[in-house]
Every structure is written in structure tokens, then in C-alpha cells.
Amino acid sequence: MTDSKQASAFKEQSPLRAKISSLLSNQSVVLLITLVVLGTFFQWGSDGIFLQTGLLGTVLDEWGSYILLAVGQLFVVITGGIDLSVGSTVSLSSVVAGWFVVQQLKVGPEVTGADALPYVLLIAGICLVVGLLVGLLNAFLINKLKIVPFIATLATMGASNGIAVMISVGMPLQGPNDWELGAPWNIGGIELPISTMVFCAMFITTIVGLFLHKSRFGLYTYSLGSNAFATRGAGISVEKHITKVYMLSGGLAGLAGAYSYVRLGAGSNTSGMGMELYAIAAVVIGGASLMGGVGRIVGIALGTLVLFVVQSGLLTMTVVQVSPDLKQVIVAILIAAAVAVQTLQNKNGRK
Amino acid sequence: MSGEVVYEIKNASKRYGSVIALDGASLKIHAGEVVGLVGDNGAGKSTLVKVLSGAHQPDGGQMFLDGKEVRWDSPRQALESGVETLYQDSGLAPHLTVSQNVFLGREITVGGILGKLGFLNKKKMNHDAHRDLEAVGIAVPASSRAVSQLSGGQRQAVAIGRAVAWAKKVIILDEPTNHLGARQANEVLNIIRNAKAKGLGVIFISHTLPHVLEVTDRIVVLRLGRIVKDAPTSEFTGDTLIGTITGTIQTIKVEGD
Amino acid sequence: MKRSTRVLAVTAAAALALTGVATAATPATAAKKIKIAFVMGAVNDPFFNAMKVGAVAEAKAQGVDLLWKGDAQYSAATQLPIVKNVIATLGKGDGLVLIPTDGAALQASNDQAAAKGIVVANVDTQVGNLSKVLIQITGNNEDGGAKAAAAIAKAVGYKAGSTYEVVIGLTSATATTNVARLEGFKAAVASTYPGLKVVDTAYSESNSQKAATNVDTWLTKYPNLKGIFAIDGTNASGAAAALQSKGLVGKIALVGYDAYPANVDLIKKGVFTALIAQDPAAEARLAVKTIVANIKKGTKPAKKNVTIANVALTSSSSAADIAKYTYKTK
Known part of the structure; x- marks a missing residue:
């Protein structure tokens, strides 16, 4: 039995049909087609304003505030876990950073532009540390107290929200900010729908994605979600890896907190409200399986984009005005449909 | 004996x-x-x-x-x-490829800084996995294939x-x-x-x-x-x-x- | 579940009415210090924090003990046990200021307190049947909505016959204060400013980033946008951030709600055209004062339902007004 003989047994279909069917079973291709369809539809539905730089910039802005959460969530979901604490980590980290700069260093929103940059970097650092600590706490609850991830991260979600409200007294802490970081890039007089903040989010996503697909860290993440027993049997410390994955998710949520700070010019206890659900939805739409072992970074980047193209597109519609209530229903249906499609794909794809 | x-x-x-x-x-x-x-x-x-x-x-x-x-x-x-x-x-692990499974816990990394960061040499792992399995009398299809696509045997x-x-x-x-x-x-x-x-x-x-x-x-x-x-x-x-x-x-x- | 609690509450109220228990208003003896429990909506909500400042000050002035109680969440499920616990610790000749998180669910406890001889006031919201309540005090959210419409009209230089595109940032379909403010706004538009055209509304889902995104989208979708009504604190913060990041401060009239100190500062910078402020501290002071007068002298308020008007803070508001209405944290 040689390699080629054995492999040929898997190619029973005609090459063209096989190619098409394998393309359609690729989540990223499906999502790209979806994006083109949605873009065309909303372009028509908005009387031709949807695909202009300003609105694309807004879509990418929102994409940026969710993508880091979605990427962190992807790692957790691949291991077969779930992290409900990411939204409240956004709130908590931005509030702690705002509290430190505004109330301890006594630097307020009057500091803007380049003068504010060092503070923004400090804020990003604080946010990252807060996020890592929340992740560490999640890992502790899961590894040491043997609490299932859903409950463990639900507990830290509640605690983080509570602490964020206590520190902020429920009000945004406005501090120094360089609004230019969120402004669209202007290259040679042409405005691009991308800002420094969005670029940073893309950059981090790319780097983390490379680690997921090319490195040992990513391999262990998949193997853990695929077969924890075999992973342990291969001599890998499952607990250590769980800790790393939840700290990654927390750290990225912290950075998303810094992103929210720059967007709002304030640390706000409502900046992460409900974001965990969109992050989980984005991961599912992007093709990850909540059962673990499956999911790709490109899929998640596109899935997040689809989610917010729909939201933004519905808000932009002029042909029919979509009421905010209907908008929520449509988004809910979209998420349910994505999960259903995925379940069907899995049924057909395996066995 | x-x-x-x-x-x-x-x-x-x-x-x-x-x-x-x-x-x-x-x-x-x-x-x-x-x-x-x-x-x-x-x-x-x-x-x-x-x-x-x-x-x-x-x-x-x-x-x-x-x-x-x-x-x-x-x-x-x-x-x-x-x-x-x-x-x-x-x-x-069914979601991993044959070679990823063979090398799980003993991965081959690329050289240099990327190797220190844990970046894997997939080509070498695929090649070596095939060679090693063959050496113990096992012929499997491409070692870049996911294990879930293989038969039970x-x-x-x-x-x-x-x-x-x-x-x-x-x-x-x-x-x-x-x-x-x-x-x-x-x-x-x-x-x-x-x-x-x-x-x-x-x-x-x-x-x-x-x-x-x-x-x-x-x-x-x-x-x-x-x-x-x-x-x-x-x-x-x-x-x-x-x-x-x-x-x-x-x-x-x-x-x- | 909601229906069953309502049925329960109605039954309890009916039972009390049948036995003929009256609201106790017996003057207390000077020997015992009056205790007033204040069961509010949500700990650390700026609105209730500002209310606490007023309640504490008035209790001190009146020489009574104040018990400030509440849960982290605005929810009847968590408020009910707190109310029951408080009623157990109070007795005849004490007072209870209740902010019912659900008018139906809290009715039974409200009436049970009154039956025990505790003088009860409702603030901000109210139970369905006010027969056992000494006084009910609320901020006027409809009026606040109308004031917002007036503030936008003034900022855009409203002239009859012209149209001005306006958008409204909401939190959700179920936030009751949102609904009242929106109705007040729309009523004022219909009666006085028909040229203000509400072209769009969207939900922030209680997330300030989402509020900013909504405004960002509108800024592109409606190039002729003249005004934004951000209906609560979350929407106000998000809208302010959107205008600042797009460099549109002062070009579009932004009327927000809730006088967070940081947002009050933004009036001076021109980000907010106006901030509609409630006066939670005044609501609390009036409630405490009325209860104490009733316990000590048996006096009843002239009006059972008292509405404290909202006010529009602008750059031309007096420093005293701004200081008075800005939500205090201490």
C-alpha cells in the first residue's frame, strides 16, 4: 500500500465537482460569498451609501472592538471551553485604567493629541495586566477548583462587572485621549476606512492567528479540544495549557478594553456590556465548533465582519427603515442560522 | 529470544x-x-x-x-x-493530522527565533511521520490528512x-x-x-x-x-x-x- | 411568573382593605429615634448615588436614622428579600422610602409595611395601588423629553417651515424611562416643533461603545443631520465620544441625559448642547422630610403625587444650577 494509492481512494468524485464541494465546505469561502451578497444588498438598500469609506470605517471600527474578544474566544472554544467573562473584562480593564490615570495621576480629558499618547500606552498596559489577571483567575477556578468553564467564567463575569461599577460609581471616567488614533487614515488625500486602532487590532489578530495555526501553542490548543486524554497521554500538561489559553483570552479582552477607552475617551463600566455574546456568536458564525477542536482565524475574522456588516447595514437601510426591534430579531435569526448550517455541515462532513 | x-x-x-x-x-x-x-x-x-x-x-x-x-x-x-x-x-486527537498526532508532545520546530517561539516545521513533521510509520510496518495515506478522515483500523x-x-x-x-x-x-x-x-x-x-x-x-x-x-x-x-x-x-x- | 405575582399582590391588597387596616400615622414619642429605611434600585447607579446624598443630608437635618439598602442589580427578584428584611427590622413609627423596581411585585410588601404602622413613601417609580402610600415623588421624564426637543430646536435655530433631521439613541425597547422620555420628545415635536424630523432610532443595548457606533453610522448616513438626542447616560457618553472622534463637536446639536460630572464638563467644551438633568437628591429630601413630618406631627402632604421637573443644563446655566444638578458621588 503506497501513499498515492491510498490517497487516490479518497478522490472518487469528478475533480471539478469535488473542488466545488470542498470549496463550499470551507467556511471562509462561504463567508466571503456572504459578505459580497450582503454588501451588494445593503448597497442597494441604502441608496448607494453603504460601501462608502465613512461607513466601511464605522463597520471596521466596530469590528475592531470585537475582533480581539472573538480571537481570544476562538482559542477557548477550540479547547472545548467558553469564556463568558470577556465583556466584563473590557469594562473592568478600561475602568481600572481610567481610574488610575484620572483619579490617581489626576490627568483629565484636557490632555489630547500627541501629549496623550504616553497615557494611552500606559492605559493599554494596565488594561492588558487586568485582563491577564482575570484570565488567571478563570484558569484557577477551572484547574484547581474544577469548576466547569461556563460557571467559572460566569462568576468572574459578575465579579468583574461589580468591581467595575464600584470603581467607576457607574459613570464614565473621562481621561486623556488621542482621538487621532481612531480617525481614518489619510494617505495622499485619499481617506481609507482604517484607523490606527483598527490597524492595531488587525495586526494583533494576525500575530495571534499565526501562533494558532503555525506554532506548538496552537497545536496543543487544538489537541486539547480534540482529545484531552490523548493530549495528557502525550505528556502535555493540560492544566498549564488551559491557564495559558484563558490568560490569552483575558489579555486580549484587556486590550479590547484599551480599544474601548480610546474609542470613548473614557474608561466606562458599560463599554463591554453584552460583548461576550457577540464574541461567541462571531466565533460560531466564523465556523468554530462549541464542541471544541475546530475553528480558524480567517473564519473568525470574516465571521465577525459578517455580524457587524449586518448590524451596520440594517442601520443604514433607507429603502425600508428597519426598526431597532426588528434589527435585533434579524441578528438573532442570523446567529441561529449560522449554528444550524454548521451543525448540518458537520453531519454531512463527518462519517 | x-x-x-x-x-x-x-x-x-x-x-x-x-x-x-x-x-x-x-x-x-x-x-x-x-x-x-x-x-x-x-x-x-x-x-x-x-x-x-x-x-x-x-x-x-x-x-x-x-x-x-x-x-x-x-x-x-x-x-x-x-x-x-x-x-x-x-x-x-481526531481533529489533528496524522503527523501532528505522531509528533504531539515532541514537535519539530523551525530554526531561529521562530523556532524558539514554538513555530513548527510542518513539512519535516509530515515527512518524518510517514517515514517512521512505514518503518514499523504501517502504510497510511498522506500524513497531512486529519485523523477524523481515517477509518477505525x-x-x-x-x-x-x-x-x-x-x-x-x-x-x-x-x-x-x-x-x-x-x-x-x-x-x-x-x-x-x-x-x-x-x-x-x-x-x-x-x-x-x-x-x-x-x-x-x-x-x-x-x-x-x-x-x-x-x-x-x-x-x-x-x-x-x-x-x-x-x-x-x-x-x-x-x-x- | 409576573402575572402570578401580580395576582398575589392584588389578593394581598384586597385582604388588607377588607380587614380595614389604615395607614398608621400615630405621632411617635420623642424617646425613640425615628428610623427611615431607603430601599433603592441599584447600588452604585449614579442616579441613586445622587439620591443617597440628598437622603443622608435630609436625615441628618431631621435628626433621624437612615438605613440605605439595595442590591447591585435593578431587579424585583433581588429587591423583594431586601424589602422584607427591612420591614422586619422596622416598627410602628418608622419610615420606609421605597423605589419599587416592579410596581406589581412590590405591592404586597409595600402594603405589609403600612399595615405594620410604617409610613411608606414611593420615589421615582411607584406601586400599582398607592392607597397605603403617604406620598409618591417622581422626576418627570416626559417633561425631560420635551425639554430635550426644545434644547435641540434652540440650538439649530428652529424656524417654522424648515425641516431639521434628528436621531435618537435609545437603550432598549423595555427601559421605562427611555419610553417616557421618547414620548415626551415626540409630543413636543408634534405640538411645537413639527420641523424636527426624527429620521432614525437605534438601541445601544446598554453598551456605550455600541452607542458610539450608532452615532458614527448616522453621521455618514445623514449628511444633513442637525441634532442628536441621547436618551440616557450610556447613549450620552457614546454620542459625545463619536462627535469628538469625528471632529464634529459644535457642528451637530447633542442633547444628552443625566448630569454625570464628566458630561457636565463637556457642556463647557461645547460637546453637549444641553444635558437634561433630573434632581434625585431633591426627590429623596422631600420623601424623608414628608415622612418625618407625618410621624412627628401627623401632617399629610397637600398632594399625594409630586413631580419634580427635569432641567436642561446648558452653557448659559448658572454655576449654582450646574452645581445643584450635577450628580454627586459624596
Whole structure:
């Protein structure tokens, strides 16, 4: 039995049909087609304003505030876990950073532009540390107290929200900010729908994605979600890896907190409200399986984009005005449909 | 045909709460020898496997690898010392490729800084996995293929091939022929013979007694946490083996108290 | 579940009415210090924090003990046990200021307190049947909505016959204060400013980033946008951030709600055209004062339902007004 003989047994279909069917079973291709369809539809539905730089910039802005959460969530979901604490980590980290700069260093929103940059970097650092600590706490609850991830991260979600409200007294802490970081890039007089903040989010996503697909860290993440027993049997410390994955998710949520700070010019206890659900939805739409072992970074980047193209597109519609209530229903249906499609794909794809 | 004693466990005991799972078990495995480990459910087989593989620590007793006393704090230590274990039904991660499974825990990284960061050399892993599996008598399709796309027999072949390829001294196979068809089971038995020819000590745990009788050199029977019989395979017939396992045939202890 | 609690509450109220228990208003003896429990909506909500400042000050002035109680969440499920616990610790001649998180669910406890001889006031919201309540005090959210419409009209230089595109940032379909403010706004538009055209509404889902995104989208979708009504604190913060990041401060009239200190600062910077402020401290002071007067002298308020008007803070508001209405944290 040689390699080629054995492999040929898997190619029973005609090459063209096989190619098409394998393309359609690729989540990223499906999502790209979806994006083109949605873009065309909303372009028509908005009387031709949807695909202009300003609105694309807004879509990418929102994409940026969710993508880091979605990427962190992807790692957790691949291991077969779930992290409900990411939204409240956004709130908590931005509030702690705002509290430190505004109330301890006594630097307020009057500091803007380049003068504010060092503070923004400090804020990003604080946010990252807060996020890592929340992740560490999640890992502790899961590894040491043997609490299932859903409950463990639900507990830290509640605690983080509570602490964020206590520190902020429920009000945004406005501090120094360089609004230019969120402004669209202007290259040679042409405005691009991308800002420094969005670029940073893309950059981090790319780097983390490379680690997921090319490195040992990513391999262990998949193997853990695929077969924890075999992973342990291969001599890998499952607990250590769980800790790393939840700290990654927390750290990225912290950075998303810094992103929210720059967007709002304030640390706000409502900046992460409900974001965990969109992050989980984005991961599912992007093709990850909540059962673990499956999911790709490109899929998640596109899935997040689809989610917010729909939201933004519905808000932009002029042909029919979509009421905010209907908008929520449509988004809910979209998420349910994505999960259903995925379940069907899995049924057909395996066995 | 058997060589030196490569792995030895002396007077090992293990209890879980009030349950005595292992009661003074002693066992020797020689290089190039296949030892069958049999017994009814609850006889202590899986406990013994866990102790031998480093997954659990015994409460009492000693273990020797190549004559030197060892103590495993984790399966990783046992692996690194050359004791490879294939657990029942759980050898592989289905979402990973064949080569990723073969190299799981022992990945080959690229050179330079990226290598230090853990970036993998997928090409080399694919190539080496194919070569190593072939060397132990397993031909599988492209090693970049996901394990979930393989048949049950192919999966088991990869899992055993992985263990045999990595084992330096001892290989422990827990029910490797479970759920396999006759032809596939035969392939697995051939791989075991390959491992034996490589000079490995093989511990073969199975409920399928014909397989045990066919491939082993010696059979160890466990009952209620004790080793009740340890004798060359040639001394057993199918009937006497069943009788020994169930206890209808009285046994005398071969290993001293 | 909601229906069953309502049925329960109605039954309890009916039972009390049948036995003829009256609201106790017996003057207390000077020997015992009056205790007033204040069971509010949500700990650390800026609105209730500002209310606490007023309650504490008035209790001190009146020489009574104040018990400030509440849960982290605005929810009847968590408020009910707190109310029951408080009622157990109070007795005849004490007072209870209740902010019912659910008018139906809290009715039974409200009436049970009154039956025990505790003088009860409702603030901000109210139970369905006010017969056992001494006084009910609320901020006027409809009026606040109308004031917002007036503030936008003023900022855009409203002239009859012209149209001005306006958008409204909401939190959700179920936030009751949102609904009242929106109705007030729309009523004022219909009666006085028909030229203000509400072209769009969207939900922030209680997330300030989402509020900012909504405004960002509108800024592109409606190039002729003249005004934004951000209906609560979350929407106000999000809208302010959107205008600041797009460099549109002062070009579009932004009227927000809730006088968070940081947002009040943004009035001076021109980000907010106006902030509609409630006066939770005044609501609390009036409630405490009325209860104490009733316990000590048996006096009843002239009006059972008192509405404290909202006010529009602008850059031309007096420093005293700004200081008075800005939500205090201490």
C-alpha cells in the first residue's frame, strides 16, 4: 500500500465537482460569498451609501472592538471551553485604567493629541495586566477548583462587572485621549476606512492567528479540544495549557478594553456590556465548533465582519427603515442560522 | 529470544479510598518480550497500566527501569524515559493530522527565533511521520490528512505506530485490537511483532484471548488486584486461560510473597 | 411568573382593605429615634448615588436614622428579600422610602409595611395601588423629553417651515424611562416643533461603545443631520465620544441625559448642547422630610403625587444650577 494509492481512494468524485464541494465546505469561502451578497444588498438598500469609506470605517471600527474578544474566544472554544467573562473584562480593564490615570495621576480629558499618547500606552498596559489577571483567575477556578468553564467564567463575569461599577460609581471616567488614533487614515488625500486602532487590532489578530495555526501553542490548543486524554497521554500538561489559553483570552479582552477607552475617551463600566455574546456568536458564525477542536482565524475574522456588516447595514437601510426591534430579531435569526448550517455541515462532513 | 529485564515492578499496591485496586503486584518485562496482561473487569489491569505509565503513583512498592529504581511523577517522565503507553480508545486527537498526532508532545520546530517561539516545521513533521510509520510496518495515506478522515483500523494503526515509533524501551498497549475487524486486528498484531523484533518490551492488555494467546510470550493473570498466575503462553490453552481468569481453576502464586 | 405575582399582590391588597387596616400615622414619642429605611434600585447607579446624598443630608437635618439598602442589580427578584428584611427590622413609627423596581411585585410588601404602622413613601417609580402610600415623588421624564426637543430646536435655530433631521439613541425597547422620555420628545415635536424630523432610532443595548457606533453610522448616513438626542447616560457618553472622534463637536446639536460630572464638563467644551438633568437628591429630601413630618406631627402632604421637573443644563446655566444638578458621588 503506497501513499498515492491510498490517497487516490479518497478522490472518487469528478475533480471539478469535488473542488466545488470542498470549496463550499470551507467556511471562509462561504463567508466571503456572504459578505459580497450582503454588501451588494445593503448597497442597494441604502441608496448607494453603504460601501462608502465613512461607513466601511464605522463597520471596521466596530469590528475592531470585537475582533480581539472573538480571537481570544476562538482559542477557548477550540479547547472545548467558553469564556463568558470577556465583556466584563473590557469594562473592568478600561475602568481600572481610567481610574488610575484620572483619579490617581489626576490627568483629565484636557490632555489630547500627541501629549496623550504616553497615557494611552500606559492605559493599554494596565488594561492588558487586568485582563491577564482575570484570565488567571478563570484558569484557577477551572484547574484547581474544577469548576466547569461556563460557571467559572460566569462568576468572574459578575465579579468583574461589580468591581467595575464600584470603581467607576457607574459613570464614565473621562481621561486623556488621542482621538487621532481612531480617525481614518489619510494617505495622499485619499481617506481609507482604517484607523490606527483598527490597524492595531488587525495586526494583533494576525500575530495571534499565526501562533494558532503555525506554532506548538496552537497545536496543543487544538489537541486539547480534540482529545484531552490523548493530549495528557502525550505528556502535555493540560492544566498549564488551559491557564495559558484563558490568560490569552483575558489579555486580549484587556486590550479590547484599551480599544474601548480610546474609542470613548473614557474608561466606562458599560463599554463591554453584552460583548461576550457577540464574541461567541462571531466565533460560531466564523465556523468554530462549541464542541471544541475546530475553528480558524480567517473564519473568525470574516465571521465577525459578517455580524457587524449586518448590524451596520440594517442601520443604514433607507429603502425600508428597519426598526431597532426588528434589527435585533434579524441578528438573532442570523446567529441561529449560522449554528444550524454548521451543525448540518458537520453531519454531512463527518462519517 | 528474550533479553535482559527492562522494566520491573515489585510489590506494587494502590488503593482508592477503601477499594484495594492493586495488592502487592510484581511483574518483570524483558527486552524483546511480549507480555499479555489479562483479567476480568475490576481485576486491576487499568490500575496497573496507570501505575506503569506514570499516570498514577503507587501507594507502595518499587519500579525499576533497566535495573535502576524509578518513580514517575507524571506520564511525561515515563515517556521521556522510554516507556510509551497507548490508552484504550483514546490514542489520537481526531481533529489533528496524522503527523501532528505522531509528533504531539515532541514537535519539530523551525530554526531561529521562530523556532524558539514554538513555530513548527510542518513539512519535516509530515515527512518524518510517514517515514517512521512505514518503518514499523504501517502504510497510511498522506500524513497531512486529519485523523477524523481515517477509518477505525487506520486510526488504530497510526496510534500504535506512533507508540512503537517513539518507544525506546517499553510499550504498553491497552486493548489495541478493540472494535477492530479481523484483518485490521491482524495488522495490529503484526505491528506488535515488529515492536518485539525491535527489542522493545511489550505489555499487551486485552480481553480478546485468542489475540493474547497468538502474540504473547508470557501471560500474567490478574484477579481482585493480585497477580494469580504468571507463566509462559505455551502453558495455557484457551480453556485454562479462561478458567484462570474467572478463578474456576485454582492457581498458585509464581512470584514469591 | 409576573402575572402570578401580580395576582398575589392584588389578593394581598384586597385582604388588607377588607380587614380595614389604615395607614398608621400615630405621632411617635420623642424617646425613640425615628428610623427611615431607603430601599433603592441599584447600588452604585449614579442616579441613586445622587439620591443617597440628598437622603443622608435630609436625615441628618431631621435628626433621624437612615438605613440605605439595595442590591447591585435593578431587579424585583433581588429587591423583594431586601424589602422584607427591612420591614422586619422596622416598627410602628418608622419610615420606609421605597423605589419599587416592579410596581406589581412590590405591592404586597409595600402594603405589609403600612399595615405594620410604617409610613411608606414611593420615589421615582411607584406601586400599582398607592392607597397605603403617604406620598409618591417622581422626576418627570416626559417633561425631560420635551425639554430635550426644545434644547435641540434652540440650538439649530428652529424656524417654522424648515425641516431639521434628528436621531435618537435609545437603550432598549423595555427601559421605562427611555419610553417616557421618547414620548415626551415626540409630543413636543408634534405640538411645537413639527420641523424636527426624527429620521432614525437605534438601541445601544446598554453598551456605550455600541452607542458610539450608532452615532458614527448616522453621521455618514445623514449628511444633513442637525441634532442628536441621547436618551440616557450610556447613549450620552457614546454620542459625545463619536462627535469628538469625528471632529464634529459644535457642528451637530447633542442633547444628552443625566448630569454625570464628566458630561457636565463637556457642556463647557461645547460637546453637549444641553444635558437634561433630573434632581434625585431633591426627590429623596422631600420623601424623608414628608415622612418625618407625618410621624412627628401627623401632617399629610397637600398632594399625594409630586413631580419634580427635569432641567436642561446648558452653557448659559448658572454655576449654582450646574452645581445643584450635577450628580454627586459624596
